[in-house]
Amino acid sequence: MTSQGVTSPVRVLLVDDQALFREALAVLLGVRADIEVVGEAGNGDEALDRAADLRPDVVLMDLRMPVLDGVAATRRMRVEQPAVRVIALTTFDDDQDVFAALRAGAVGYLLKDVSADRLVEAVTAAARGESVLQPSVAAKVVARVAELPDPSPAPRPQPLVIPLSDRELEVVRLLADGRSNREIAAALFLAEGTVKNHVTNVLAKLGARDRTQAALRARALGLL
Numbered sequence: 001m002t003s004q005g006v007t008s009p010v011r012v013l014l015v016d017d018q019a020l021f022r023e024a025l026a027v028l029l030g031v032r033a034d035i036e037v038v039g040e041a042g043n044g045d046e047a048l049d050r051a052a053d054l055r056p057d058v059v060l061m062d063l064r065m066p067v068l069d070g071v072a073a074t075r076r077m078r079v080e081q082p083a084v085r086v087i088a089l090t091t092f093d094d095d096q097d098v099f100a101a102l103r104a105g106a107v108g109y110l111l112k113d114v115s116a117d118r119l120v121e122a123v124t125a126a127a128r129g130e131s132v133l134q135p136s137v138a139a140k141v142v143a144r145v146a147e148l149p150d151p152s153p154a155p156r157p158q159p160l161v162i163p164l165s166d167r168e169l170e171v172v173r174l175l176a177d178g179r180s181n182r183e184i185a186a187a188l189f190l191a192e193g194t195v196k197n198h199v200t201n202v203l204a205k206l207g208a209r210d211r212t213q214a215a216l217r218a219r220a221l222g223l224l
Contacts, residue, residue, distance in 0.1 A: 009036040010127040013056040015047040015073070016040075016089075017065040021112070025060070028116055035123060044073025051081050057127045061106070063090040063097055071100045078105030085126040089114075098137050099144070108132035121180050131212040135178030141212065160221070162205050169223060171198045172206075176215035176224050 012035055014022045019042065026037045038054045041047040044061075045068040051059060059077065063070035074086045087108035088101040101109055107126050110119065111134050122132035133141065164172065167188075174184045181199065185192040199211070206221075208214035218224050 007034070009034050010058055010123055011036050011038045011054070011056045012123060013038060013047065013050055013054060013059045014040045015042075015044070015059060015065075015070065016062040017042050018062075029120070029123070032120055035120065044068030044070055044076075047073050048076055048080065051077060051084055055081075056084060058123050059084055059086045060089045060123070061086050063088055063092065063101060071097075071104045074101060074106050075104040085129070087122060087126055087132060089119075093134060093136050093140075095140060095144075098140055102141070109137045110134050111136075117182065118180055121182065129210070131210045133178050133212060138176065138178030138212070138215065141216075160205055164202065164205055164223065168198055168202050168205070171195065172202050172214060172218045173224060175199065175202070175211050176218060 009032075012029060014025050014037060016022050016025070022040045022042075026040065029035045029037050038056055039050045041050045043065045047059065047061065048068075061070045061074055065073075070088060070090070074088070077084055077086060085108075086106045087110060088097075088106045089110050089112060090097065090101075091112050093109070093111055098109055108122055108131060110122055110132065114122075114134065125132050170188060171184055174187055179187065181192050181195045184190075184199075185195045188195070190198075203209070203211075203214055206214050206217045208217050215224070
């Protein structure tokens with residue numbers, strides 16, 4: 001949120017049944033000026049109550065918890081608090097967990113071994129309305145969509161009005177692997193700000209609202 005040019009911190013709720021992990025996460029995020037940890041919950045049921053009281057921007061949601069698991073909590077939160085963006089933060093990336101969380105309404109899926117920088121980037125990206133996926137998860141999503149049968153009739157995607165440049169093709173291919181802007185910048189020896197500009201151009205040219213949709217449309221167009 002912004003007011004008169006001042007950006008307020010992203011309000012984050014931490015949900016995990018392991019108190020020690022929550023405390024460590026709170027310390028890690030608490031040193032960031034652009035993030036404010038507003039509360040914690042030990043299960044999905046508590047998360048719904050806390051979200052109703054605290055109105056966070058982003059919830060970091062574990063999936064396997066007692067009382068009410070993260071998938072069920074995410075599904076209910078999508079109805080009860082539609083403005084809240086949920087990122088699944090878990091130890092597991094098997095297909096069942098991944099697609100259950102995304103179908104429930106999670107906008108992101110990260111593993112607990114994610115780097116601190118990547119986690120912070122994911123939280124701020126989710127607050128902006130973007131999807132954020134672990135590279136292994138992004139690959140699963142793109143592969144799953146590619147396996148779906150084509151609807152009938154199935155018109156082929158129209159060529160882009162403005163084609164992607166060679167550099168933008170490099171960016172979208174790395175983006176489809178789930179790379180962050182920082183990781184793309186390192187791979188292509190570019191400044192992170194330059195990568196952000198390329199990503200913005202890619203989204204516009206593909207008519208995509210976020211990185212995941214851009215990857216899917218690039219695959220449909222045969223760019224990947």
